[in-house]
Amino acid sequence: MIHYIKLKQVAIGVCFLFNCAKISAQKKETLSIPQNITLNDVLKLAGKNSLDIFKAKRNYGVNYWEFRSYKSSLLPKIDFTTRPFTFNSALIERYDSEQNIDVYRQQQTINSFANLSISQDIRATGTSVFLNSSFNRLENFGDFETKSYNATPVRIGLVQPIMAFNRFKWEQKTAPLEFQKAKQDFLYELQTINLKAVNLFFNWALASKKVAIAEENKTTAKKLFNIGKQRYALIAIERDQLLNLELDVYNANTNLTQNQQALQKATAALKLFLRDKLPTGAMPTLPELISDLSINLNKAIDLAYKNNPDILNLKIKKIEALRNLDQVVKNNRFDLSLTASYGLNQQADTFVDAYGRFLDQQNVSIQFSIPVLDWGERKGKIKTAIMNKEVVDIELQQNEETYKQDITQNVLDFNIQHELVLGALRTNEISKESYHLTEKRFLSGSVDFLNLTSSRKAWQQANENYIQALQSYWALYYKVQQLTLYNFIDNTPLLQDFKTILDN
Secondary structure (H helix, E strand, O other): OHHHHHHHHHHHHHHHHHHHHHHHHHHHHHHOOOOEEEHHHHHHHHHHHOHHHHHHHHHHHHHHHHHHHHHHHOOOEEEEEEEEEEEEEEEEEEEEOOOOEEEEEEEEEEEEEEEEEEEEEEOOOOEEEEEEEEEEEEEEEOOOOEEEEEEEEEEEEEEEEEOOOOHHHHHHHHHHHHHHHHHHHHHHHHHHHHHHHHHHHHHHHHHHHHHHHHHHHHHHHHHHHHHHHHHHHOOOOOHHHHHHHHHHHHHHHHHHHHHHHHHHHHHHHHHHHOOOOOOOOOEEEOOOOOOOOOOOHHHHHHHHHHHOHHHHHHHHHHHHHHHHHHHHHHHOOOEEEEEEEEEEEEEEOOHHHHOOOOEEEEEEEEEEEOOOOOOOHHHHHHHHHHHHHHHHHHHHHHHHHHHHHHHHHHHHHHHHHHHHHHHHHHHHHHHHHHHHHHHHHHHHOOOOHHHHHHHHHHHHHHHHHHHHHHHHHHHHHHHHHHHHOEEOOOOEEOOOOHHHHHHO
């Protein structure tokens, strides 16, 4: 009885292990089932997982925090400075009034200092306004031991350059444009990622199609060779024709191996770009052509000048050229500035007395300097700045013309590519039908092997041409979308929630 129970337990355990292995095998089979992957699937995966998207987000983050720093610089600044303990022991030069001579005496001091200040820049005029409060304690050791306190509870003042270069004025013009350009750069980079994804997807699709055709060719070559052997036995064909059929079998095997290697490389490149997010056993599904999609050239040019970061960058460069010229002219003319301050101040031997019976502390100064003789140095710098601005103006004009030509050419190519894809599709259908008819005629003996081979190559080439035409179509579309930052399929601008970019 005991032996029976043990044998029953062993049998149950074996069945359990067998079922587990069966379930595991079923899971593996399920995972290896080919999954159809479209171009849109690859675009979505690339927009989430590629290293390029993480790089684009970090580049935007750099510009975001630079703009945040600029916005913060518009607000008042509060600074606290302190030296709580400074000890000094040294021989110092002193004047002895009794002997009417300078002498060196040993002096030891302990000094404590603190200052709290608030400052604000006025961007329109370049003025710096400040408000501060300071305290100083000094203790002397040596022949005479003394303690003194110096307090300035409040002091307000300003520094006003007159007719000087005002960098704040130019920052107000460039900083918002640079932040806007950062947003457009991010959208532009998304389209660059789309273009990479399009090329990698169609390379993968073309390689997959070549493998499928090579497998079909291999099957057909074996079938024709077997038929050829039967005909040769009946003396229906010559030996050279049989040898050609046998050679075609070996060529089909070699071609299949080569195309399988090319498919492995294309798949590996796509997986690397998507960071291994491509499902195992995935198969590409070619995208459908957007029927009747035609891009209006004038609309595309207007959108490019409105949305593209390269165009906005040209505007920023124009402002920077004017800023540089303004800076050189004003820095090499003369320097005139006004400094004024008013405060309350007192010095006493005790802390309490230092904060009582305050005295006025006033300061007003005007500084003016002008070079009298510089042998033409200032004139040379100003002329150089003017020439540099003119060079920049010419370069910007050239860049605008080149950019307009680029967007025009891409739009025209895209509109034409629609017809080219339709033509390639029809050619593919005709060549496929022609090959099947030629194959039937070959089997009936009315067509020789050379005609069959030629028809097969024409069909294969038409397949490749169609996929390449479709690739060019979508590459051109995303290129135009990149240049305009506009979705012509949905007829909407490209949108992005920039508030969540830095959270991911």
